[in-house]
Amino acid sequence: MSRIKDNNMMPANILRRRRLAEMIASVGMIVIAVSMFLPLLNLTDPSRLPMFKWIFATGALLFWGGRCIPVSSPTESMRIRRLRRIEFWAGACFGVAAFFWFYNEGKAPAYAGALMILRDTILFSLAGAVLQLVAAWMIYYRSRKEDSAPEVKPQKHKK
Numbered sequence: 001m002s003r004i005k006d007n008n009m010m011p012a013n014i015l016r017r018r019r020l021a022e023m024i025a026s027v028g029m030i031v032i033a034v035s036m037f038l039p040l041l042n043l044t045d046p047s048r049l050p051m052f053k054w055i056f057a058t059g060a061l062l063f064w065g066g067r068c069i070p071v072s073s074p075t076e077s078m079r080i081r082r083l084r085r086i087e088f089w090a091g092a093c094f095g096v097a098a099f100f101w102f103y104n105e106g107k108a109p110a111y112a113g114a115l116m117i118l119r120d121t122i123l124f125s126l127a128g129a130v131l132q133l134v135a136a137w138m139i140y141y142r143s144r145k146e147d148s149a150p151e152v153k154p155q156k157h158k159k
Contacts, residue, residue: 010073018071025066025091029132031059032094036125039114046114049105056121057098064091080142086135093128097121 035056039049067088072081100120108117 010075014071014073017069021066021069021071023066024069025063025087028059028061028063028066028094031062032056032125035059036118036122039118043114046117049101049114049117053098053101053105056101060091060094060098064088064095067091077142077146080139080146083135083139083142086131087139090128090131090135093124093131097124097128100124 035052039046039052042048067090072084097120101118104117104120
């Protein structure tokens, strides 16, 4: 049986999984950001795009994998569980962005610039980033609100 942490009564194995998932997702997000930023420094030379598409796909896979780890406690509210599901869909957006990088690079003409190849990738990456940002803020504020709210005990009906 796992030990219970005193401050918020959450099982230790869930806390470990949550730390691991956040670490994996954070590393994935950093890899995604770097692999999106470096090709945009020189838009006229798409020669380095094949290397960066694999780095981006690795970051997307790391982020999505981190968001697939179940980290919800049985005591968490349904609202927080739904917000964690939104984080999963942010990872799905990054996966679709990686797909479009591979797809557009294969069908782009030889004279196409990096921006033409990265157009859909940038779009889905921004969508994933917005979903992740909104979900992270809402999880933080909702968990603080639920932790500070007094516990309501059900009242017995008098006859």
